[in-house]
Amino acid sequence: MLLHRARLLDLHTGVPGFPCDIMIRGDRVESVHPVGGETVGGPDVEVIDLAGRLVIPGLWDQHVHAGQWALASRRLKVSQTARPEEILAEIAAQLDAIADSDGDGIIQGFGLRASRWPANPSAADLDAVTGARPVAIVSADLHSTWCNTAALERLGMSDRPGFLTEADSFTAQIRLAQVSPRTLDRWLDECCRAAAARGVVGIRDMEFSSSTDLWLARQAAGRCPMWVQVAVYPARLQEASGRHLATGQSAAAGSMVEMGPLKIIVDGSISSRSAWCRKPYQGAVGPQRNGVDSIPPEELESLMTRARAAGLRPAVHAIGNLAVHTVLDAFARTGAAGTLEHAQLVDDADLPRFAELGVAASIQPAHLVDDRDTTDVVWADQPHLSFRYRDLLDAGARLLMGSDAPVSPVDPWLAIRVAVERTADRRPGWHLDQAITLSEALLASTGGVSAVRPGGRADLVALDVDPFTTHGEELGSTLATLTIAGGLISHSML
Ligand SMILES: [Zn+2]
Incomplete structure (x- = not known):
């Protein structure tokens, strides 16, 4: 060519x-x-x-949960405050963007709150905007599910009214969660093509149940044409070691599927106040007042040592500053090189250790837009430690960018914009002293090329x-x- x-x-x-x-x-x-x-x-x-x-x-997205990304792509956004007629307008506006489903695929919405509605809407009300495409909208508390006629049929619940409540709603949700692998692959293919339209040529798939064989089968069927590095979790470290494939090695000659990192999760998240931090969360008491440490340091080091022996680079999820510090210690003790995923709160003393230890900071700038308000509250007294991309780069750290999809969309340009401008809405940039340049953001998206x-x-x-x-x-x-x-x-x- x-x-x-x-x-x-x-x-x-x-x-x-x-x-x-x-x-x-x-x-x-x-x-x-x-x-x-x-x-x-x-x-x-x-x-x-x-x-x-x-x-x-x-461009690359270094942190994607592929299966969940595919499922979420079929989820329509519904405002929690909307009345039924407003929800119909929201559904109508989003439905065009979703390709026709087939097989067992039901298009799903999430988030309605029906508690103040005068009466339950019907399947026919929803049919009026969806036509024959099966659509089901689950309420924010999961206790009700609004289905159209086609969705009721697919769920085998045609004898019920369109607005399912309680036991019927829970039954529907169990069935909604069951998507055949074939349908999921088709949805994932559409996601990958949408990502390619943004310039994405590769992802690291962090899905818990993913595997190189699964991806090889997808690509053999002509789906998802991009580089995919498939992570393994500790539960399958033994099996992965037995395959003698190092991180970055091709899973089959001529394929675009590669062995990914060993993914290890060390703490929680900001929004759930479970990121593991030096300071207790404001007002928090009890053993988890500093967040959650999911794995004892000895176990972390043992996993990283085994990973290193098997040629697998660890990708370790650490959001709070105590988690980041502990993980850097583990990298230092084991001599492993890899990535620290998220790195949202980092102490001054830990900044230079990324470069010293050969640990890249795998960041998701779009989280900053979603998390800035929470961060202002939760980490109000230490804003200078949060999302410090400028400081990481200045300390020599290598930055890699991603989305953690479906938490934020697989869209490198959104990530690039946020890394540079520290905003993606009408609000002014948040802590602009931590902005990085466009050149730096692009390089973090290409993996340094x-x-x-x-x-x-x-x-x-x-x-x-x-x-x-x-x-x-x-x-x-x-x-x-x-x-x-x-x-x-x-x-x-x-
Ligand atoms: Zn993730």
Whole structure:
């Protein structure tokens, strides 16, 4: 494949190059020549004319829960305060964006609160906006589920009224959670294609029940064309060690599926006040007043030692500053190298240890938008320790970016915008002294690759706009014109 008239954008400098021809063979960039120079290719080579568009290296999402991402993609958002007629309008507005479901797939909404509604709505009310597509909306407290006629049929509950309550609602929810692997794969494929439209060429899948075999089967069926590094959890460390696949190694010759890290979870989250912190949460008492430490340090070190022996790099979830400190200690003692996932609250003394120990900080900037209000309350007395991307970079840490989807969307441009502007809504940037530059944010999205070069992997994205000249909403909604992952076109608007 020959990409004609491409202008390579160097992410270090932000300066686009002169038009060139990029020759791709297999999953590699074979050569890059100025246009009009040496003739490359031949009559059998597919030529794509980029007409001077900018080309950057492919973007990654380093933290995705793939199965949950696929399920959540079918979940419509419903306001908790909405009345039935408002919910119908919300559903109608979102339904178009969801491709038709098949098999056992029921489109699901979540979050309604019916306690103050004068009467229960009917299946026919919902049919009026959904037509024959099966839709079920679960209430925020799970005690009711509003189904249309098609959903009642799929659930085998056609003899019930459309607004299911109590036992009927719980029965419906158990059935709603059962999606066949085939349907889930189809949804996941749509998610991956939407991600490719944002320039994503690879993800690290942190799903608990995922496996390289599952992904190999998906890709053999032509689905989800992107690089996938599949994490394993401690419960399957023994089995993974037996396969003699190191992190980053291909799971099958010629495939895009690779062994991922060993994922270990050390603490909780900010919103549930379970991130493990030096200071107790305000007003909290009892043994968990500092959050939750899910694993004793000796066990953590033993797992990391075993992982290291098996060639697996640990990816350790640590959000609170005590969790971060403990995990860095474990990296130091075991000599393992890997990633520290989230790193939302970091002490000054721990900042330089990331670089010293070869531990990358795998961050999810979009969390900052969702968590800033909670952080202002929960960590009010230590805001300077939160989401400190600037300090991490200045201390030499390597940053990698992701979404923790479905917690935030698989959208590197949202992450990039937030890392640079510390906001993605109308509020001013939050602690702007911790903002990083666009160049730094892009490099954290490409895994450190600054430009498409001969000999490198053919993972690249063509853009209509120059990200270095955009900002705000425009930067955050950047779309790829063409995405190539491993030499394959995974998205094209040409
Ligand atoms: Zn996660």
